[in-house]
Amino acid sequence: MIEHRKGISIAVLLIVAPPLVTLIATAHQMIGTGGDGLIRARAVTASAPPATQAPATAPAASGAPGATPGATSGTAPGTAPAPTAAAAPPKPPAPVPGRSALDFSASRPAWETFLRDADPAAGKQLAANGKPAAGVQACVACHGQAGITPSGGIFPNLAGLSSEYLAKQLADFRSGARVQPLMNTVARALSEQEIGQVAAYYGTLAGPPMHVGEFGGDAARKLDVQGDGARALPACANCHGLRGMGEGPLIPRLAGQSREYFTDQMNAFRSGSRQNDDVGVMRAFSQRLTDAEIQALAAYYAGPAPQQR
Ligand code: HEC
Numbered sequence: 001m002i003e004h005r006k007g008i009s010i011a012v013l014l015i016v017a018p019p020l021v022t023l024i025a026t027a028h029q030m031i032g033t034g035g036d037g038l039i040r041a042r043a044v045t046a047s048a049p050p051a052t053q054a055p056a057t058a059p060a061a062s063g064a065p066g067a068t069p070g071a072t073s074g075t076a077p078g079t080a081p082a083p084t085a086a087a088a089p090p091k092p093p094a095p096v097p098g099r100s101a102l103d104f105s106a107s108r109p110a111w112e113t114f115l116r117d118a119d120p121a122a123g124k125q126l127a128a129n130g131k132p133a134a135g136v137q138a139c140v141a142c143h144g145q146a147g148i149t150p151s152g153g154i155f156p157n158l159a160g161l162s163s164e165y166l167a168k169q170l171a172d173f174r175s176g177a178r179v180q181p182l183m184n185t186v187a188r189a190l191s192e193q194e195i196g197q198v199a200a201y202y203g204t205l206a207g208p209p210m211h212v213g214e215f216g217g218d219a220a221r222k223l224d225v226q227g228d229g230a231r232a233l234p235a236c237a238n239c240h241g242l243r244g245m246g247e248g249p250l251i252p253r254l255a256g257q258s259r260e261y262f263t264d265q266m267n268a269f270r271s272g273s274r275q276n277d278d279v280g281v282m283r284a285f286s287q288r289l290t291d292a293e294i295q296a297l298a299a300y301y302a303g304p305a306p307q308q309r
């Protein structure tokens with residue numbers, strides 16, 4: 001009888017015990033120190049800091065600055081990880097600076113901050129007067145009143161370009177990413193705030209009226225609207241808008257720029273003396289065009305010569 005009862009209780013114990021152990025283990029994981037939180041903290045945040053923190057804490061703990069190589073390679077790995085591993089769980093994981101693995105947005109360029117809350121009225125003043133104390137001529141002296149250069153030539157119209165494109169170019173002239181001595185001098189004498197202001201101001205101005213009529217002939221028109229598949233040349237209009245009207249914040253208007261400025265830029269992209277087209281598209285495309293095609297495209301976008309010439 002006793003033997004029988006003992007057998008039953010052992011059987012009951014065998015049946016009940018495994019699920020009970022599982023239950024307790026699960027409860028421990030969910031509440032208390034276990035659970036999702038710890039697993040995440042170990043996998044994502046804690047794995048990087050110990051590697052960098054260990055050398056920083058080890059010399060301080062050992063108090064032997066003279067023996068740093070020996071301390072870090074010999075004794076520190078044995079002793080340092082243990083205290084940090086024991087001390088880590090109570091501390092909330094420090095926020096990891098920078099982007100998360102789920103952030104697929106483009107990285108933000110520095111000049112974006114120049115434009116934040118930029119005052120176009122201050123930019124207008126700067127454009128009209130320059131910054132005599134820093135030896136900067138008025139923008140209008142070279143770029144014309146209201147951003148349209150009467151004579152064209154090497155001076156581009158600024159009206160009709162977006163604030164973003166203008167700010168990027170000024171930032172590039174300032175950093176030296178785009179090289180042109182006159183504009184490198186101007187941009188380096190301006191503060192980030194002033195770059196934001198002039199870019200905001202010129203971004204409000206309408207470009208020269210779109211010209212009607214055909215210039216540059218069929219070859220140019222075809223390159224604009226169709227490109228040339230055989231040379232892997234996309235249509236210019238794909239990016240620059242039809243007839244070079246400009247598109248999006250960072251693709252400049254070509255319509256109305258002088259032939260000289262246009263050819264200067266195409267030659268600069270071609271030779272690599274202008275390399276601030278971030279992914280290199282303009283350097284690539286300009287190399288696939290002939291001299292005659294660049295001349296034709298210059299005429300196509302410039303339209304009729306300004307009266308003043
Ligand atoms: C001394 C003449 C001169 C002055 C003054 C001058 N610029 Fe320029 N700027 C130029 C020339 C020349 C270019 C063409 C640069 C090149 O060929 O790469 C240019 C180009 C630019 C461009 C690039 C346009 C484009 O389509 O990519 C911007 C933006 C610009 N200037 C802004 C300014 C602003 C803002 C000021 C006033 C603070 C100013 N410039 C003052 C001569 C001048």
Ligand code: HEC
Nearest residue numbers: 234235236238239250251252262265266276277281282297
């Ligand atoms: C894939 C898009 C793309 C295509 C296609 C393209 N461009 Fe561009 N182009 C750009 C970008 C972007 C810039 C501005 C680069 C920078 O940030 O300085 C630019 C700049 C230029 C400039 C300088 C304008 C200025 O104000 O300084 C000229 C000139 C130009 N492109 C001509 C052309 C011509 C001509 C074609 C057709 C043969 C063409 N582009 C096709 C993207 C394109």
